[in-house]
Amino acid sequence: MSGTRRITYREAVREALREALTRDDRVFLMGEDVGAYGGAYACSLGLLDEFGDDRIRNTPLAESGFTGAGIGAALGGMRPIVEIMTINFSLLALDQIVNNAATIRHMSGGQFSVPLVIRMATGAGRQLAAQHSHSLEGWFAHVPGLRVVAPATVADARGMLWTALQDPDPVVIMEHATLYNEEGDVPEDEDLAVDLDRAAIRRAGDAATIVTYSANLKKALAATDELAGEGIECEIIDLRSLRPLDDQTIMTSIAKTHRAVIVDEGWRSGSLAAEISARIQEQAFYELDAPVERVCSVEVPIPYPQHLEQAAIPQPHAIAAAVRKTLRR
Amino acid sequence: MSEADDRVHLTHEHALHLLREMTRIRRFEEKCAELYSGSKIRGFLHLYIGEEANAVGVMQALTEEDAVVATYREHGHALARGLPMNEVMAEMFGKASGSSGGRGGSMHIFSARHRFYGGNAIVAGGLPLAVGLALADKMQGRDRVTCCFFGEGAAAEGEFHEAMNLAALWKLPVLFVCENNLYAMGTALARSESNTDIRAHAAVFGMESEIVDGMDVVAVEAAARRAVHAVRRGEGPRFLETRTYRFRAHSMFDPDLYRPKEEVEEWRKKGPIVRFTDWILGTRLVHPDHVAALENEIAEEIGAAVAFAEEAPWEPVEELTRDVTTPRGAEVTA
Numbered sequence: 001m002s003g004t005r006r007i008t009y010r011e012a013v014r015e016a017l018r019e020a021l022t023r024d025d026r027v028f029l030m031g032e033d034v035g036a037y038g039g040a041y042a043c044s045l046g047l048l049d050e051f052g053d054d055r056i057r058n059t060p061l062a063e064s065g066f067t068g069a070g071i072g073a074a075l076g077g078m079r080p081i082v083e084i085m086t087i088n089f090s091l092l093a094l095d096q097i098v099n100n101a102a103t104i105r106h107m108s109g110g111q112f113s114v115p116l117v118i119r120m121a122t123g124a125g126r127q128l129a130a131q132h133s134h135s136l137e138g139w140f141a142h143v144p145g146l147r148v149v150a151p152a153t154v155a156d157a158r159g160m161l162w163t164a165l166q167d168p169d170p171v172v173i174m175e176h177a178t179l180y181n182e183e184g185d186v187p188e189d190e191d192l193a194v195d196l197d198r199a200a201i202r203r204a205g206d207a208a209t210i211v212t213y214s215a216n217l218k219k220a221l222a223a224t225d226e227l228a229g230e231g232i233e234c235e236i237i238d239l240r241s242l243r244p245l246d247d248q249t250i251m252t253s254i255a256k257t258h259r260a261v262i263v264d265e266g267w268r269s270g271s272l273a274a275e276i277s278a279r280i281q282e283q284a285f286y287e288l289d290a291p292v293e294r295v296c297s298v299e300v301p302i303p304y305p306q307h308l309e310q311a312a313i314p315q316p317h318a319i320a321a322a323v324r325k326t327l328r329r
Numbered sequence: 330m331s332e333a334d335d336r337v338h339l340t341h342e343h344a345l346h347l348l349r350e351m352t353r354i355r356r357f358e359e360k361c362a363e364l365y366s367g368s369k370i371r372g373f374l375h376l377y378i379g380e381e382a383n384a385v386g387v388m389q390a391l392t393e394e395d396a397v398v399a400t401y402r403e404h405g406h407a408l409a410r411g412l413p414m415n416e417v418m419a420e421m422f423g424k425a426s427g428s429s430g431g432r433g434g435s436m437h438i439f440s441a442r443h444r445f446y447g448g449n450a451i452v453a454g455g456l457p458l459a460v461g462l463a464l465a466d467k468m469q470g471r472d473r474v475t476c477c478f479f480g481e482g483a484a485a486e487g488e489f490h491e492a493m494n495l496a497a498l499w500k501l502p503v504l505f506v507c508e509n510n511l512y513a514m515g516t517a518l519a520r521s522e523s524n525t526d527i528r529a530h531a532a533v534f535g536m537e538s539e540i541v542d543g544m545d546v547v548a549v550e551a552a553a554r555r556a557v558h559a560v561r562r563g564e565g566p567r568f569l570e571t572r573t574y575r576f577r578a579h580s581m582f583d584p585d586l587y588r589p590k591e592e593v594e595e596w597r598k599k600g601p602i603v604r605f606t607d608w609i610l611g612t613r614l615v616h617p618d619h620v621a622a623l624e625n626e627i628a629e630e631i632g633a634a635v636a637f638a639e640e641a642p643w644e645p646v647e648e649l650t651r652d653v654t655t656p657r658g659a660e661v662t663a
């Protein structure tokens with residue numbers, strides 16, 4: 001293997017954008033404050049100077065309007081990347097995403113595809129309170145016709161965009177807001193594309209399987225460090241793709257560990273964790289030595305004070321406790 | 330395109346063409362209503378009867394390269410755009426030979442061949458799509474116009490305003506056509522808009538607009554030609570409000586209790602087909618024999634379309650999930 005470089009998640013996103021804009025002249029970035037401001041999370045900082053305002057297309061505050069325009073532009077032969085400041089604001093564009101982007105292929109009898117990428121920031125942890133902190137990934141993952149991915153590592157943030165752009169259908173990329181400042185290694189190789197069809201095993205072990213995605217990967221890793229001290233070696237699966245789910249990787253791991261803990265920043269009721277739990281019971285029930293455990297967000301709007309916010313979302317100690325419970329320890 | 334194309338040349342052929350197109354839509358939909366009663370067509374069915382001059386007039390100003398985005402009340406637009414009647418009828422039946430393979434039905438007619446992008450049943454949901462199609466054309470330096478049809482009810486939706494602003498801000502080649510038939514389901518315009526002058530919304534974005542009598546096919550064609558011409562010259566989007574009326578209920582489920590029968594009767598007298606026929610016969614541009622011949626041809630076309638739809642196959646249930654996503658390696662239509 002050639003060497004690696006250390007960059008931040010934000011830089012990885014920016015490099016990926018730059019690469020896409022350079023390699024394919026059908027690609028353009030569109031969203032609120034992606035231009036002079038550089039993006040709400042500074043992902044496109046500097047790109048306006050490099051690529052101009054036609055391709056770094058700053059939009060008015062009109063989530064539905066510009067997301068729909070992205071769908072139209074994709075139908076018209078472009079490869080738009082629509083940036084939505086946060087997942088809470090994407091609710092204003094749900095009509096276009098769910099009623100148009102996700103339906104047009106099937107509803108038109110296969111005549112049109114919508115090769116659109118939508119990126120948005122998600123998640124809690126920055127004390128932004130109840131209208132900027134939610135994890136609604138599961139809502140999008142509910143919808144046939146969409147692909148939903150969540151880069152948990154810097155390398156995935158660097159590589160997933162290009163893979164997403166090669167997809168002929170709409171792909172939603174969920175970037176957890178607490179990850180942008182994280183540092184990580186990316187390969188020096190030219191080809192950084194990430195396989196979106198396969199979940200990644202981030203830690204091998206045989207005591208229990210922890211299934212997670214996005215920023216909770218870090219917390220799962222922290223929990224397993226704690227557990228390793230007690231001689232409990234967990235396997236960690238980073239889903240990467242939230243729709244479709246890579247059932248095979250999950251079930252293969254459970255056939256080895258016989259225990260499952262799902263960590264999901266979404267609220268427990270009707271969550272992605274609930275879906276994964278159901279699939280495990282459908283597909284691997286007789287492999288299980290203990291009930292499936294879920295570590296999810298407490299069912300409250302995310303509060304502002306740090307102690308309450310942290311109490312509302314999954315934490316390493318809760319993950320470790322859930323693993324112990326599956327081991328009756 | 331030359332300035333001359335801006336005007337309507339009402340030759341004998343063109344007059345007959347306009348009459349034929351409007352009559353095809355009328356007779357097609359009358360047949361659909363009948364088939365609905367016979368349970369061949371189900372779900373929502375929104376008839377365009379009374380409004381034919383709008384789609385027919387506007388389509389005269391578009392070329393094959395241009396794109397059309399329409400609403401759930403789009404049978405007329407699809408036919409006027411040139412989709413074969415057989416395919417449209419089969420779509421109404423939900424058959425696999427329909428324009429969308431039967432998947433969409435009455436409200437979701439699509440045709441890549443005709444650059445016909447639906448068939449959108451979300452009020453105002455098509456406007457942002459039209460903006461994006463036009464954006465793609467502008468960014469790729471293509472000289473095409475995207476024409477977006479919607480009802481006056483859309484003017485109350487946020488997406489309407491967002492899309493109009495984007496189109497004006499980026500000077501995109503979009504023609505917005507608001508078919509103002511005075512009602513959104515049972516809600517009269519004055520019950521939903523603080524300002525019933527729909528054009529005022531275009532003015533807010535500095536977009537030029539025109540109001541035209543939507544019951545007069547020649548007036549609509551002329552206005553559409555002026556507007557499309559301006560859009561094609563790169564002057565940015567235009568807005569056309571057509572004043573029109575639907576003679577039938579909103580959909581087949583609507584008992585039509587919210588407007589006086591006399592109002593409907595008054596409008597029927599101004600019907601686009603009666604009025605145009607009287608006029609071209611009166612000026613002797615067209616002979617009554619031609620009109621009779623045209624009716625016969627249309628009756629035959631409709632008969633054939635119904636037979637085609639009846640005989641067309643159903644999509645096998647095994648294909649239910651085909652095309653939720655694009656098969657890997659498939660060509661992407663754009």
Ligand SMILES: Cc1ncc(C[n+]2csc(CCOP(=O)(O)OP(=O)(O)O)c2C)c(N)n1
Pocket residue numbers: 402450451452453479480481482483510512513514579
């Ligand atoms: C977003 C949305 N809200 C409500 C409806 C239900 N609905 C269907 S048609 C219609 C009336 C729309 O009226 P208008 O835009 O004037 O078009 P027209 O039916 O008169 O052609 C309504 C409210 C819908 N389809 N979409």
Ligand SMILES: [Mg+2]
Pocket residue numbers: 480481482508509510511512513514
């Ligand atoms: Mg109306």
